[in-house]
Structures are given as C-alpha cells and as structure tokens.
Amino acid sequence: MTPPTPSTAAPLEVTDESTEKQTASPSSKGNESRSPGQLAWRRFKRDRTGVASAIIVILFFVIGLAAPLIAKLYGKDPYTTYGLNTPGLLGDNGFPAKPNGGIDSEFWFGIDPQLGRDVFSFLLYAIRNSLLISTAITLLVMIFGVVIGITAGYIGGKTDWFLGRVIDILLAFPQQLFFVAFTPVILSLFVPANEDTPTWIVVVSLITLLVVFGWASIARLLRGQVLALREREFIEAAKVTGASPARIIFKELLPNLWTPILIQGTLLLPAMVTTEAGLAFIGVGMQDPTPDWGVMLGYAAGFYQNDITFLLFPGITMVIFVLAFNLLGDSLRDALDPKTKR
Amino acid sequence: MLRFLVRRFIGAAITLLIISAITFMLFYAVPRDPARIACGKVCTPETLEVIRHNMGISDPLPVQYWHWLEAIFVGRDYSGFGHCDAPCLGYSFVNREPVLATVWDRFPTTASLAIGSSVVFLIFGIGTGMLAAVKQGKALDKIASSGSLIASSMQIYFVGPVALYFLVYQTHLLDQPSYTPFSENPGAWFNGLLVPWLVLALIWTANYTRMTRSQLVESLTEDYVRTARAKGLSRRNVFFRFAWRGAMGPIVTIFGLDMGVLLGGAMITEKTFSLQGLGMLSVKSVFSNDLPMLLGVMVITAAFVVFSNIIVDACYALIDPRIRLA
Numbered sequence: 001m002t003p004p005t006p007s008t009a010a011p012l013e014v015t016d017e018s019t020e021k022q023t024a025s026p027s028s029k030g031n032e033s034r035s036p037g038q039l040a041w042r043r044f045k046r047d048r049t050g051v052a053s054a055i056i057v058i059l060f061f062v063i064g065l066a067a068p069l070i071a072k073l074y075g076k077d078p079y080t081t082y083g084l085n086t087p088g089l090l091g092d093n094g095f096p097a098k099p100n101g102g103i104d105s106e107f108w109f110g111i112d113p114q115l116g117r118d119v120f121s122f123l124l125y126a127i128r129n130s131l132l133i134s135t136a137i138t139l140l141v142m143i144f145g146v147v148i149g150i151t152a153g154y155i156g157g158k159t160d161w162f163l164g165r166v167i168d169i170l171l172a173f174p175q176q177l178f179f180v181a182f183t184p185v186i187l188s189l190f191v192p193a194n195e196d197t198p199t200w201i202v203v204v205s206l207i208t209l210l211v212v213f214g215w216a217s218i219a220r221l222l223r224g225q226v227l228a229l230r231e232r233e234f235i236e237a238a239k240v241t242g243a244s245p246a247r248i249i250f251k252e253l254l255p256n257l258w259t260p261i262l263i264q265g266t267l268l269l270p271a272m273v274t275t276e277a278g279l280a281f282i283g284v285g286m287q288d289p290t291p292d293w294g295v296m297l298g299y300a301a302g303f304y305q306n307d308i309t310f311l312l313f314p315g316i317t318m319v320i321f322v323l324a325f326n327l328l329g330d331s332l333r334d335a336l337d338p339k340t341k342r
Numbered sequence: 343m344l345r346f347l348v349r350r351f352i353g354a355a356i357t358l359l360i361i362s363a364i365t366f367m368l369f370y371a372v373p374r375d376p377a378r379i380a381c382g383k384v385c386t387p388e389t390l391e392v393i394r395h396n397m398g399i400s401d402p403l404p405v406q407y408w409h410w411l412e413a414i415f416v417g418r419d420y421s422g423f424g425h426c427d428a429p430c431l432g433y434s435f436v437n438r439e440p441v442l443a444t445v446w447d448r449f450p451t452t453a454s455l456a457i458g459s460s461v462v463f464l465i466f467g468i469g470t471g472m473l474a475a476v477k478q479g480k481a482l483d484k485i486a487s488s489g490s491l492i493a494s495s496m497q498i499y500f501v502g503p504v505a506l507y508f509l510v511y512q513t514h515l516l517d518q519p520s521y522t523p524f525s526e527n528p529g530a531w532f533n534g535l536l537v538p539w540l541v542l543a544l545i546w547t548a549n550y551t552r553m554t555r556s557q558l559v560e561s562l563t564e565d566y567v568r569t570a571r572a573k574g575l576s577r578r579n580v581f582f583r584f585a586w587r588g589a590m591g592p593i594v595t596i597f598g599l600d601m602g603v604l605l606g607g608a609m610i611t612e613k614t615f616s617l618q619g620l621g622m623l624s625v626k627s628v629f630s631n632d633l634p635m636l637l638g639v640m641v642i643t644a645a646f647v648v649f650s651n652i653i654v655d656a657c658y659a660l661i662d663p664r665i666r667l668a
Contacts, residue, residue, distance in 0.1 A: 169364075172357050174606050174643040180628055181365075181636045185372055188379060274497055278610050281499045282625050297499050301614065304503040305511050315500035323495035 043335040050331025056324035060127060067128040074108075076118040078125045078291045082107070083116010090116050093306075101309030109313050113303045123313055125291035127321075133203060133286075134272040140211045141272075142265050145218025150249055150257070152219065153226025163219070170216040179209050179275070183284045199290050206285055210272065218264055225260055229253055259336045266329035270322045277318065293318055343656070350655065354648040361644045362637070366407050369633045370397075379631045381435060393435050396420045431641060432634035436627075441638035444623065451521045452619035455542070455611065456604035458535055460597070462543035463550055468593070470547070471554025476581070478559060486551060494548035502541050502614035509537060519615035538615045542608065546600070553596060557589035564588065590661050598654025599647070606643030 034042075044050055063070065071077060083090040089097060094114045096102025101110030101119070109119035152163040186205040187197055229235060230253075238252050273293070279285030280294025281301070288295050293314055300311035370376045377394045378385065398406050409418070413430040420426060420433045426440040434441050474486040509516045519537050522530040561567065562585050570580045609621035616622075620639060627635040 169357065169360055172644060172648060173361060174603065174640065174647060176603075176609060177606060177624055177640055177643055180609065180624055181640055182368065184379070184628055184631050185369060185633075189372060270495075277497070278499065282609055282613055284625070284628055294499075297497075301499060301503050304507055308504070308507050311500070311503055315497075315504065318497065318500065319492075319495050322497075323492060326491065326495055 040335045044331060047331045047334065049327055050335065053324040053327035053331065056320065057328055060321050060324075061131060063124065064128040064131040067124040071121040071124055074121060076107075076121045078117060078122040079289060081115045081117055083111050083114075085116075090114075095303070095306050101307050103309070110309055112299065112310055113307050119310060119313055122291050122296065123317065126293050126296050126314065127317070129286070129291055130273055130276060130293040133207065133292075134269055134276055137207050137210045137214065137272045137276070138265060138269045140207065141214040141218060141268060142261065144211060144215040145264075146222055146257070146261055148215060149219035149222025150226050150253060153223040154230060154245070154249060154253065156230075160223070164223075167216040167220050170213060171220075173213065175213050176275075176278075178213055179279055180282060180284050182209055183279075197287075199286075202286060202290075206276065206279070210275065214268075214272075218268070221260060221264065222257060225257055226253060229256055262336065263329065263333050266325065266332055270325040270329075273318070273325075274322060343659075347652070347656070350652045354645075354652060357648055358641065358645055362411075362641045363407060365637055365640050366410060367403065369637055370406060371403055376633060379633055389435075392423075396423065396433070396435075431638035434627075434632050434635040434638075436630045436632040437635070441635050444635065445620065445638060445642060448618060448620050448623045450523060451617050452605060452608070452612070452621065454521065454524065454531065454535055455538055455608060455617065455619060456601065458539040459542040459546065460601060460604065462539050463546040464597070466543065467547040467550025468554045471551040472558060472586070474551065474555045475558035475562065483555075487555070490548035490551040492548075493544055494552070496545055498541060498545060498608075498610050499614055501544060502538075502611070505537060505541050506615075519617060521617055521619075538611060538617065541614075542611050549596075550593065553593055554589065557592055558585060561585045561588040587661060591658055594657055594661060595654050598650045598657075602643075602647035602650035605646040605650070606639075 076082070083096070083102075089102065089111060090113075091097040096111050096113065096116070098104055098110075102116075103110040107118055107120065109123060111117060112119055112122070148163060152160045183205065186209065187201065190197075190201045190205075235248060235252055238248050243252070276285060277292070277294030277297060280287075280292050281298040283298065286292040286295050288299055296314040297311070297318075300307075300314065304311045377390060377397055377399050381390050381393050394400075398409060401409075410432060412418070413426065413432070415428065417428045417430045418426050418433070423433060423435070423438060424440075426433050426442075429442060430440060431445075432441045433439075434444065437444060470486045470490070474483040477483050506519070510518055516537050517533040520530075520534040522534055524531045562581075564585070566588075567580060567585050570584050571577070575583075606620060608619070609625055611617075612619045612621040613625065620643070624636060624639045626632075627639065
C-alpha cells in the first residue's frame, strides 16, 4: 500500500483497498483517518473564493448544457432574423432601433445589428458550443499528454529520447500561426476548393489541430513527474513483487499523478476556450451563423463603434468565465497541494 | 561563450530545418492539389499550368523541398513570374511577389508593436510585481495580485474594441490606431500605436506582475539575502543587488519566449486594431490560400522564437553568474 507520501504531489485518489475501507466505514469519531482526497476536499470547502468560483463555473456548464431548454422556455432561437422579419426592430442604418442594442422585455439582451438575431439565445448556444468544443479538446489533450508523458517517463531509454525530441520540436513551433495556417490544408482534405465547408468538418479539424499541437507541454510535465516517482521505494517494491508494467502505471503511478493532471486540466480549459474563440475571431475557426463565443465577438467587433452593447454581452460573460475558472484552478491547487506557496 | 553560441546556432539551424521540412511536407503532400491551392481562389487554367511547372509538382517531394532550400542560398527563377533573389523563401503566386519582400514590408509594423508594448509591460509588470513583493500581504499586494488576475482573464479581442470605443471614439483622448514609419514621423508613429501598446500591455503586464512577485518573494527568503542583511547592508542595496538579480533570471527567459512570439505577429491584436503586420499577413494568406507565403512566414516566425531563445540563454549567464554556459 502507499504510505502517506511526502511527495509534492499529494495523491487525490488513493485506490488502495485499505483506504477504500477507511472511506467506506462511517466513523463519527474525531480521530479517524482521512484519505488525502477527503483532506483536500475539506481544505477546498473552507476556501470561499474557490467555492464561489466553482459555483460560477458549474453555472456556466449548466447553462451550456441546458441551452436548448432555456431557449425553448424563452421562446426564441439563435438563427431566426427577428429584426429582418419584423419591421421596426432595426433602424434604417441596420442598427437596433431601440437604445442599448435593442434591449426590451421581448429581447432580453437585445438584437444584433444588420440581421436582428436574438442576442440572448445566440449567447446561450454560443456558450454551449464553445464549452463543448473546448471540453472535448481539453479531455483529448489531457489523455494524449498523460499517456505519452507516462510512457516516456516510465519506459525511458530510446522511447524517451525520441518522444523528448518530438516534444521539443512541437514546442518550438509558433503555435497560433500553425493553427491558422493548417486550417486550409486540413479543410482541403475533406472539401474541394470553392465549396462550402460543413460545420462538423470545421469542428473536427479544429479539435484535431488543437490536440495535435497541445499535448506536448502536458506530456513534458508528466514525464518529469514520472521520472521522479520511478525511483521511489514503493515502485521498486511493486516491481519486486512482480507487478506488471500496466499495474504499476495504473495502480501505483497514476494515483500519485492526479494532482498535476487535475491542475493542468483546469489551467488548460480556459486557455482552450480563449484560443478557440480567438481563432473564430480571426475567421479561421467556427463560422457565422454557428453560435460561438468567438464568432459573436468577431461579429460584434465590426459594429462596436455604433453598438457597444452587443460586444459587452459575449465579452463580459467570457471574462467572468475565464476569471472564475482561473480562480478555481488556484483554489484547487491550494487544496490539493497545500505546500506550494504563491 | 563562443563554443556555446556555435553549438546553439547549429541546434537552431537543425530545428529550423526540421520545422520547415515538416511544414513543407504538410503543405505540399497532404492536399490533393497544392498547385491549385497556391494559385489562389481566382485561377485560370493557364496560370495553374505555369504554377505547376514553377513548383515542380511532377518532381518527388524531397526534390521539391531541396529546391526550396537551395533557393535560400542561390535564389530561384520563376518563369513567367520573375526572379527571386538570393535569400529566397519562396514566391507568392497570389501576390506575384517574392515572399521575403512582402515579409520585410510588413515587419516594421509588427516590430514596432512588439517593442513598444514590451517596454510598457516590462516597466509596469516588473514595477508592480516588485511593489507587491515588498509590501507582501499588505493592501497594495492584494490589489496588485487581484488586479493582475482579472487583467490576465481579459482578451484582446474584447478589451481592444472596448478601449477604442471609450478612449478614441467617445472621448477622442487618443488617436485612432494606424502605422506611420518611425523614420517618417516619430510623433505620428507614437500616437498611432499608443492604444495597441496599452491594450496589449494590459494583458501581458498581468503575467509579469505575477511572475516578478512570486520570484522576488522566493528570492527574498534565500540564505544569501539574509546573510547580506546580517552583514549590515541596507535594505535597498540588498533588494536591488541581491534579491532582484536572483529573481530576474526566469523573467528574462519568459520575456525572450514572449518576444519571439510577438515578433512573429500578434494576429488578434493586429486584426483588432487593423494594423498590417506579419499577423495580418498570415491571416490574409490563409484566406487567399497562399501556401508559399504561409510557409515563409512560418519559418521566419519559428526563427524568431529559436533565436530569441539563444539570446535569452546568453543573457541569463550575464545576469546570474551561477549559470555556466557549457
């Protein structure tokens, strides 16, 4: 079994049977032992900023998942051009006739310029799509990064050397430029020139690109962690008892790596949200009329001189989300890894 | 030092070779018809034939890559288009111009943007970070820390338009962003770039504040700082000559990386403020499917990143004498 390790990475989930028994046995005595996960949870609950930001983040995900339901209750959809269908909503210059971007009891966040779509339902679906794509990218990046990092660190030797060079080169690439430059190449694989690209192909190529160039830094970090753990006594003990490499990786190494994995994951997700939105803003990511945070910001940036309200809704919600997620990441790190000083 | 530089330059050359080779392969092997893509959206069959011939599409891919490499040193003739002089990074069939000519045309804008904003964010970032570290735990520290957290959650594509709206279009406090060459009119150069500098710096300052603070907090607890104080050196002396110097190393490293990235073109910033730098050049090349141009810009950007790394490592040794260049 794993003793209470003095490592920098305190295990969050210990899968040893002994600890599970401890967790399972409900004891209300004051001196019962707690698993590191329980300790981290207790520390986290005491951190008010952390709990508040966790609630905000969860709220965003709930809004994203329930977007169709909310839009249905609200009675509008993000695609209908209300402003064009109903005369009088948009002025002659194409901007909302009412002040503040056309906010009223019918259109809670107003309507967008030129087309007159409903901003509130567009934003709901934008949050939904952006979060779905970014979560998918984050999960895939973490899976690839963790698997490759652990493999490189644990196997070592030539594999490690080879993977190390691949990581070096990937990190030397100008990433943002790569995302932008490879989009037409990947799209040309699926779609002949001069034809419209279906949305799902854009999504797939976006996810592919960000994952292919995203895993390297995670893998490098985990490789380092594994190198440090590999020489520890409990791994040697497991080897001596004849444990298979798979058992050592999943039962011995992985429980000790959950902390860095979780922390990196919480740093990565907001970064992916902003990267994805940035690509859409430049015009190489998701395209109008697919609702997306970046699409909204890009569209709004064309009209901000006359209609700043339209820009503020996607902008401020995004700042709140990213800020809350960053704060959550900080609190999570404090809770999981109390020895780090900031 | 010389041995270090020689070794690092060889390493950089190899990295660039690999990056250009991978990019080349991906650009010219993955698409079904790279000549058709390089020809651009509007393309006549005759032009396409000439481009096919010029790109040497019928040759095997390694030969094509070899010709591209060769052109960097001896130049290359593009029949029907013109000659591309010695450091030739390819020829843009869309612009009908050598890639490098366009890049040099756009580079001053990007460089002005990068240098100006880095001056602002270094001064403010390191300054606030130092204040926060000295006043650790006090109100000033808390304001600086939470302020930098909020600023680092902002995005240029949101803050940029908002800043323009309030500073330029509503109040007319500052000038509309534009680029005037420094040699033509330094005043106009400064005024035109002030808003982009400030917005770009706002977001980057946050990182430097946080980094400076945490580095300084750490180095202020080092033994050598305590020893220096115990010897009777003044606080100010110890702070600047010992703690600060020890903390600067990692910051210089990050700054070098950031500078490499910024010189490669800040696409979102340039788009937000409609400046025509390297970033907008690559965005436009994506829309016009200008593969030779993209390849050139990518190699140049990678070169900035790789070489600024070398410069940083060399500077590191000057700042922190404990580091030996091996």
